[in-house]
Amino acid sequence: MWTWFHKLASPPHFYRIAGLTIPAFSWAAGLLVAAGLYGGLVLAPPDYQQGEGFRIFYVHVPSAILSMFVYATMAIAAAIGLIWRMKLAHAVAAASAPIGAWFTACALATGSIWGKPMWGTWWVWDARLTSELILLFLYLGYLGLRSSFDDLQRADRASAVLAVIGIVNLPVIHYSVVWWNSIHQGSTLLTPGAMPIAMKWPALCMLAGFALFYGAVLFVRLRGEVVRRERSAAWLREVLVK
Amino acid sequence: MNIAEFLAMGGYAAYVWPAYALVFAVLALNVWAARRSHERALEEARRRLMQEESGR
Numbered sequence: 466m467w468t469w470f471h472k473l474a475s476p477p478h479f480y481r482i483a484g485l486t487i488p489a490f491s492w493a494a495g496l497l498v499a500a501g502l503y504g505g506l507v508l509a510p511p512d513y514q515q516g517e518g519f520r521i522f523y524v525h526v527p528s529a530i531l532s533m534f535v536y537a538t539m540a541i542a543a544a545i546g547l548i549w550r551m552k553l554a555h556a557v558a559a560a561s562a563p564i565g566a567w568f569t570a571c572a573l574a575t576g577s578i579w580g581k582p583m584w585g586t587w588w589v590w591d592a593r594l595t596s597e598l599i600l601l602f603l604y605l606g607y608l609g610l611r612s613s614f615d616d617l618q619r620a621d622r623a624s625a626v627l628a629v630i631g632i633v634n635l636p637v638i639h640y641s642v643v644w645w646n647s648i649h650q651g652s653t654l655l656t657p658g659a660m661p662i663a664m665k666w667p668a669l670c671m672l673a674g675f676a677l678f679y680g681a682v683l684f685v686r687l688r689g690e691v692v693r694r695e696r697s698a699a700w701l702r703e704v705l706v707k
Numbered sequence: 708m709n710i711a712e713f714l715a716m717g718g719y720a721a722y723v724w725p726a727y728a729l730v731f732a733v734l735a736l737n738v739w740a741a742r743r744s745h746e747r748a749l750e751e752a753r754r755r756l757m758q759e760e761s762g763r
Contacts, residue, residue: 507713517717524730563740567733575726582722678734685741689748698759701752 476691477700479553483684483691490681497674504667512664521579523668526654527675529572532600533635535565535679539607540632543625552694555621558628559611560686564679566604573597584648592645596638603631617693 505523512519539561546554576594577587588594607624614620642651653659654668695701716723 511717516719518719518722520716520719520723521726524727528730564737567737571730571733574729578722578726578729582719678737682737682741685738686744689741689745692745692748692752695752698756701756705749705753705756 476553476695476697477703480688480691480704483688487681487684490677490684494674494677494681497670497677501667501670501672501674504670509664509667510661515583518579518582521575523671525572525575525579526668527672528568528575529597530654530672531675531679532565532569532572532597533638534676535561535568536600536603536628537632537635539565540628543628546621547625547629552621553691555625556687556690556694557683558625559621560683560690562604562607562611562628564682564686566601566608568675568679569597569601569604573601589648591648592641593638593647593649596634596641599634600638603627603634607631 501523505520509520511517539558542554542557542561545551546558573594576597580589581587607627610627611620611624614623641647642649654665654672660668692701692704714720714724
């Protein structure tokens, strides 16, 4: 088990295996999102309060969950990188940040578009909205901090500290609708019985599809990050010949 | 259900479709950016190797 793990974490093996798994991740993501789209836009019944407008749910909620899931992955990878000085872990953190930032932007933008017809405003300084905006700033701060270093190792270490500190924002986002009197509704997808099955399964398909999409894009980026961190000329030559 | 009715989204077309278009545009952008990042890393590595070889 450990030898297998070490082998996987070695750059040449990781580079090769990532390359082989990307098509599988991509296809699975594409099929799940297609099923989720059909279920969410066509099969699911309209909401009794929000009518057809509630269908923004199917892109808003998966984006929002992924924005937090990617941050958690990034922070844990950064912590592993700091503690065990593992290059691959730093690479995971670095490759996750831009993807997570885009999911956060999607969650904020689709939430804003949803808020206009339902709440009558594009934006309110509500606890949920504000803490999600802070998440976007954390991602941007992380990316900005990284780009201020020329040395990749120093960029990895400094940005990892920021990523780890920023994780305190995740429970704040999650519990913001409970702790504060929020205009934003509570969790429906993750609360059993809060949503009929016909409405729920397309959302779960979209969520799984988005998660696999993150996996596919992460692996494409990781291959680049692994090459950037590799000093073994022999292996790089092997990769570049192909 | 006919197509026009579907596209109208019960009067919410102006909100539902831009939200979906935006998210899928961002997903496509993510794929493009990730591929570019990988290719750039390979180019940089190629340059690094060439420098090492000429330095020898």
